[in-house]
Amino acid sequence: MKYAMRVGGKDIEMHLEKNSKLLTNDYSETYYTEDGKPVTSTPQDVDHCYYHGTIVNDSESTVSMSTCDGLRGYFRTAAQRYLIEPLSGGDDGDHAVLKYEDQSSKPVVCGVTNTSWNADYPPITSKSRSRASGPSLLQQQKYVELVLVADNREVRTYRQMQSHLTMQLICLQVYKPLNTFIALVGLEVWSDNDKISVTAPAGATLDAFTKWRNSDLANTKRHDNAHLISGIDFEGSTVGLAFIGTLCSDHSAGIVQDHNPRAIAVGATLAHEMGHNLGMNHDDSSACACSGNSCIMAGALSYDIPKSFSSCSSVNYDQFLNNRNPECLLDKPDYRNVESTPVCGNGFLEIGEQCDCGSLEECTNPCCNATSCTLTKDSECAAGACCDNCKVRAIVECRMKHDDCDLAEYCTGKSADCPEDVFTVNGIPCDGGRGYCNNGQCPQHHDQCVKMYGPSAENARTYCYEQNTRGLYYAYCRRPSKDQYIPCQRQDVLCGKLFCNNGNDNPNYGRMVKFLDCKASFYDELTSDFGQVDTGTKCNDGKVCNHKMECQCEPGWLLPGCDTKDESFTGLSRGRLFRHC
Incomplete structure (x- = not known):
């Protein structure tokens, strides 16, 4: 679609295309009836009126537009940012083109301090990883499946659906240079009342929202990241708060105050808080440079709404990707197919194209x-x-x-792509015999303690693990229900609760019990337990923890899961074949 207008005394022409990567195929919207009953629908045409594109002969331009109810949205030239809105309802009325200048008299900031949360919080427990060689993780295509939640105050301000999609569109645009797509998988609207206690202290609201996400939202909607858009006025000048370096974990969440009538400003705050989830700190150095007067990860929002990430943010993101291996970012969502034909020049390789290096002005690829x-x-x-x-x-x-x-x-020699990443067969000794390979990893108690308590943490002595025979809330092997703790058999104690020594005073996730030089984490709710020893961890010479938290292998079966027959087995206990303890 082409759209021409006169702006600042100059004629411009926009080339627009439907945004096929705005919503996923399983996108849903959830509202609540007056009696609190959730109603979930999967609208089929909500994204057909959202477009993005560029301005002809302006390589620094970007456009995000909606034609749902008149033409409204945001576009940027090399020199200025603009908003376009209908002066009256409908598609055929006049439209206003305004220079975007945020004239809020109240300075607003992100509530995150770079020391608020440890970058290792909580531990990532992925069992596979993409290893750097050829394209780095930063260069590879990544995807964040996002759920937006609007609280009851937000609903009562009569924000329309388009506003929240516009916020997400802003995120999609600014993350594109980092090879990261933000795909909206769901919108939840607390139309009857809030599902948590939304209060002015931002930290308390974030904690409550994160707990609700894990106990409720995670059970009804698959997603990578969730953000609460709230109509409350947080304490002080704070308009957003999020955990640092937690995407693909139970703390992949943030909160954003709807602090500005322009959705673009709130969208920039959403992009900022999501940046924290992706491991980015605030730009607190003059060496942090970006295009424009303000960078997205600046600690305070300026009147000039930021449009790009700084060099420091890119470094932070790269470190997060390489140190944490957040595998959910590499899962490509099933996007809705709202395009009938591929669009050449958008930088995305689509069906029917041999390559797509962007527009003629952008392309530098000789091939x-x-x-x-x-x-x-x-x-x-x-x-x-x-x-x-x-x-x-x-x-x-x-x-x-x-x-x-x-x-x-x-x-x-048959494909330009590197073959699928593969790893060794399970059961091979690794790291000098300290572990056994399990699905490409070499799980060990010590490494799990480091993830939970920091780099100075160590694995605890055997006495600590013997507590797992007691079947207590902090010492057990299995937990089939909230208040039921199954003790370990004595031979399986190294496969139950993880016990550590030294390290940080508090665990990166959960609450802590400490006695003598032993400490373990526990959880009130029945949820993902990062404090359990990982499956495949070595628990004795030639033995590993299986998925039942047992340290054993039947004769004639191979490590680590004891579910693969050893064709060379003769009935003798030798090599890596072992009988029950």
Whole structure:
């Protein structure tokens, strides 16, 4: 779609396309009846009126527009930012184009301090990872499946659905340079009353919202990240708060005050708080540079709404990706197919295209024809770890071996992409015999203690683990219900609750019990328990913890899960074959 207008004495032409990556295929909306009954629907046409694009001959431009009820939205030229809104209802009336200038007299800030939460909080427990070689994790395409929740005060301000989608559109635009798509999987509207205690202290509200997310939302809607949009006025000048470095965990959440009638300003705050979830700290150094007068992760919002992340934010994000391996970011959502044909020049490789390097002004790839999205003459490829000088490589390492449990991958000569990341068979000794490979990992008690209590933490002595035979709320093997704690058999104590020594005073997740030099974490609610020993952890010579929290392997079965037959088994207990303890 093309749209022309005159702005600042100049004629501009926008090239717009439907935003096919705004909503996922399982997008749903949940409202509540007066008696508190949730009603969930899956509207089929809500995203057909949302567009994004660029301005012709302006490489720094970006456009996010809705045609749902007249033309409204945001666009940016190299020199200025603008809002466009209908002067009257309907599609055919006049529209106003306004320079965007936030004239709020109240300075507003993010409530996060860079020391509020440890970057290791809570521990990521992924069992697979993408290893850096060829494209880094920062360079790879990533996806955040987002749920927005509007509290009752927000509902009573008569915010329309379009406003919340506009907020998400702003996020989608600013994260695009970081190869990160923000996909909305759900909108929950607390139309009857709040489901938590929403109070002016932002920290208390964030804690309550996070608890509700884990106990309620997580059970009804699959998602990676959730943010509460609230109509309350938080204490002081705070308009947002979020946990740092917690995406893909139970603390992947944030809260945002609807502090401005312009959805673009609230969307910028949403992008900021989500940045914290992705491991970004505030830009507190003059060395943190970005295009524009203000960066997204600035601690205080300026009148000039930020449009890009700083160099410091990119470094923070890269560190988070490499240190935490948040696997949920690599899961591609099933986007709604609102496009009948691919759009050449949008930078996304779509069905029917051989390549897409962006617009003619943006494209710097000699292997790709920007006007037709086809390969240039004699080119075999335009991108990929196995593409070099427009040719597909063969028998070249494209992903190096990362550790004892990994295998290197090599280009096949048939594809520009590196083959699927694979790892060694389970049960091979790793890390000098301190563990056994399990699904590409080398799980060990010590490493799990470091994740829970920080780098100075150590695995506890055997006496501590013997408490797991007691079946207490902090010492057990299995918990089938909230108030039922099944004790470990004595031979299985190293497979129950994780016990550690030293490290931080408090665990990164859960609450702590400490006695002598033993400490363990516990949880009031029946939820994901990061304080349990991981499946596959070595618990004795040649033995590992299986999924039942048992330290054993039947004769004739291989480590680590004891569910794979050893064809060479002769009935003798030798090598890595062991009988019950």
